[in-house]
């Protein structure tokens with residue numbers, strides 16, 4: 001099939017995620033091309049006519065070691081010839097078991113039980129339900145609320161959407177969502193000039209402490225994205241906030257849910273972002289990079305203590321009766337095992353420190369630009385925030401879709417970016433090399449020039 005035919009047939013039947021489909025209408029002057037992908041290898045994707053695109057965003061943050069990685073490919077093929085899937089109620093299999101053991105081993109101390117789900121949003125739902133249900137089983141059924149941070153994102157299903165706070169995704173559905181307590185966040189974009197990330201994040205904790213002091217009695221858990229609010233424009237903060245939050249959650253008897261769906265598996269420089277604050281949450285949600293970007297799978301890690309509150313005689317009806325048909329899918333678990341093996345075969349985190357330094361170097365001058373508010377970085381995530389008026393801190397109106405112009409320019413020049421509003425970011429697979437970093441950053445720079453020229 002050729003590109004054009006594929007796109008035409010696609011638009012006739014396929015409704016794409018997170019897209020205004022009218023943007024892709026070929027009749028429109030400003031039409032956005034739909035890019036048909038035939039194959040992928042390493043950081044490169046290729047269409048049906050041989051044009052290549054550097055996947056600078058790891059296909060929505062899922063891919064860790066490049067597309068079509070031989071090690072992960074062979075692991076899935078071997079699994080496929082043995083067992084593709086079996087229900088996990090009453091049955092078990094080797095890959096589900098080995099992966100659970102491995103996750104218990106590599107996640108922060110105290111996370112000793114693993115519950116599987118199918119995707120990130122489902123993992124968030126599981127953590128919310130488990131936290132509520134734990135308190136109920138412990139005789140504290142007055143605990144029904146959740147605390148979340150401004151600008152946070154936890155997925156698209158109704159429970160996950162309710163504990164998120166990105167207006168663009170949430171507002172339309174507001175009448176359908178449970179009420180949550182939203183607390184101003186530690187997002188360092190708003191620090192005073194000259195103020196350090198640490199000082200700002202520390203200062204911002206005061207409001208969280210106050211809300212916990214006031215509402216702890218009715219609160220099940222605080223849910224948080226450790227260190228980087230990814231869907232919320234890649235906004236970043238200092239680990240001190242996590243440290244203080246862990247202590248406060250203990251003090252006020254509230255669970256801490258760490259949503260590491262996007263930041264887990266090395267994105268922030270450590271295997272899990274929580275490690276930078278040396279904390280263990282009560283629940284840790286994992287997905288995206290878990291399978292190296294191959295298959296939908298998620299896991300909720302929690303403690304023996306929480307598990308014990310559900311462990312009882314059947315007649316007491318205290319079990320966690322949550323399931324998904326594909327819970328613990330064998331192919332997904334095997335892909336995850338192979339992915340984690342790659343971390344253990346080479347010192348990936350050390351190599352990433354080199355790549356992160358190269359990305360910092362390649363974008364070092366960007367912040368001088370009159371329409372770039374800042375360039376921020378945490379580990380393998382680099383974000384460039386465009387701004388209309390730098391001195392007055394006035395954002396470009398979202399309606400102007402400046403980031404979209406960078407997206408289009410970059411596609412023409414062989415780089416797949418997918419800006420979040422006015423924020424251009426890089427979150428590449430860990431197999432990117434220096435030359436590819438240079439290309440990715442140079443194309444973004446040229447695209448930015450174009451997008452801000454009037």
Ligand SMILES: *Cc1c(COP(=O)(O)O)cnc(C)c1O
Nearest residue numbers: 119120121153154155259261262
């Ligand atoms: C992507 C994401 C989710 C949702 O995961 P899906 O697999 O897309 O449902 C939840 N939380 C965070 C932090 C995410 O980045």
